[in-house]
Amino acid sequence: MRVSWEKFDGVEAQVFQPVAGTRSVILFCPGFPGMGGTVFEQRHAAALVAEGYAVYVIKHKGTKLSGAMAPVLVNNAARMMEGRKTDEKYIGGAPATIEDWLEEPLKALEVLHTAYDNIHVIGDSFGALAALWSMTQEGAQISKVKSLLLYAGAQGVDDGSEDGIMRVWQPEFLMASRITDKVALNDPFDIVARLGKTYRSLPERVKALPESIAMTYLVVDRDEILRKSDTEAFKEAIGGRGKIVIDTVDHAWPEHNLLAHDTPNYKTEDLLALIRG
Helix, strand or coil, rough: CCCEEECCCCCCEEEEEEECCCEEEEEEEEECCCCCHHHHHHHHHHHHCCCCCCCEEEEECEEEECCCCCHHHHHCCCHHHHHHHHCCEHHHCCCHHHHHHCCCCHHHHHHHHCCEEEEEEEEECCCHHHHHHHHHHCCCCCCCCCEEEECCCCCCCCCCCCCCHHHHHCCCHHCCHHHHECCCCHHHHHHEEEEEHHHHHHHHHHHHCCCEEEEEEEECCCCEEEEEEEEHHHHHHCCCCCEEECCCCCCHHHCCECCCHHHCCCCHHHHHHHCCC
């Protein structure tokens, strides 16, 4: 297995590839603020490579390259050393906006489209929103995308009620040190406003995705943040498309700061079954 770090058009990703090469790739779109990328790398990347896939894990622009949490989020000592040599503070070279994060999969797909024949996209938590937004952008390179897995995904419907998906996106959450110690983003109130607009426009956009892209929702039964009803509302809003799978194995490990939402117990063989359909 080869491990490398790639940069393309402002997006950075850690890449795991079979030494012999492959024509199939998994693009992992991380959540908010991005710890799920490292959880995914630790639990699945090497096993997926052994099964014949290349794996690209996006690392959010604006992720801090120093501080107590940097080694965990970046998960690549060479990239951190590079940052120290050039006095670079953030992945991507600068703080990010939520618009940057929403379009990271779009830019990654432009590169993967030319290098692989089969693309499988995994959107984790917020990454589900980014994947859906990017894949429905005009000109998005999705003709080689075979599957889209919304993995404990934050898809939902903003209906203006207290139970709508926007309940999870509050400025107070975005201002918390558990976020700001890890990433540098734009104004929290602007982020909330932008996400609200995204949720309201997304269902009509997603209806236009080619039917050839298999869509699966993994809903964590004991998710502390998201609800099955969020996914059900979204599925209904897009015309009933996609298959809901309930994850009953994941639970929190509070002594290790892991939520059930982080899918710490999910097995690679079960993940493969979702990807392959």
